[in-house]
Amino acid sequence: CTHSPAVATQAKEQQVQHLFHLIAQRLEVAPLVARSKWNSGGAINDPAREQFILEEVQKQALAIGLNPRFAADFFQSQFDAGKLIQQQLHQEWQQQNQAPFSPAPDLARDVRPVLDALSPQLLTAIKQVEADRCQPYMQRLLQTEASPLAQFNTEVRKIAVRTLQCP
Numbered sequence: 001c002t003h004s005p006a007v008a009t010q011a012k013e014q015q016v017q018h019l020f021h022l023i024a025q026r027l028e029v030a031p032l033v034a035r036s037k038w039n040s041g042g043a044i045n046d047p048a049r050e051q052f053i054l055e056e057v058q059k060q061a062l063a064i065g066l067n068p069r070f071a072a073d074f075f076q077s078q079f080d081a082g083k084l085i086q087q088q089l090h091q092e093w094q095q096q097n098q099a100p101f102s103p104a105p106d107l108a109r110d111v112r113p114v115l116d117a118l119s120p121q122l123l124t125a126i127k128q129v130e131a132d133r134c135q136p137y138m139q140r141l142l143q144t145e146a147s148p149l150a151q152f153n154t155e156v157r158k159i160a161v162r163t164l165q166c167p
């Protein structure tokens, strides 16, 4: 029954859980990106690719009634968190004189499609939390349901949840 506060809260809890699960899934791709770029010598930062994704997510956001600015800010923070993971790995590999990985995934063929497939799912998930984001109960859920992000370091986690926080 949608009139029951307990059930409504449980539904919200599941939505926040799902959102964190998707954020984690996207960040889990960053080491694969790092490997393919380590082998190719390609730059970690790819502003053109980011711009392309941002335009795409803003279009999709409009189509589902989500604030495109919020969607773009959210994705920018996911890019930034993923790039930090990549930078930290490249730094380790430099220090260890890491040889090219074999096999390494191909960025365009194997890796980026995985990121792209997550985009619409992430948009749906952030739409579910958008309206109530600054309500105390939601800020509490954003704290208590963050366990899927535990595998990433504090700095990465902070960047990834940046746009979900409230003033």
Ligand SMILES: C=C(O[C@@H]1C=C(C(=O)O)C=C[C@H]1O)C(=O)O
Pocket (backbone or CB within 6 Å): 033, 044, 045, 046, 047, 049, 050, 053, 078, 079, 080, 082, 083, 112, 115
């Ligand atoms: C993931 C990549 O690396 C960086 C992070 C991006 C992302 O998180 O989507 C996009 C472009 C790059 O700045 C990539 O090049 O695909």
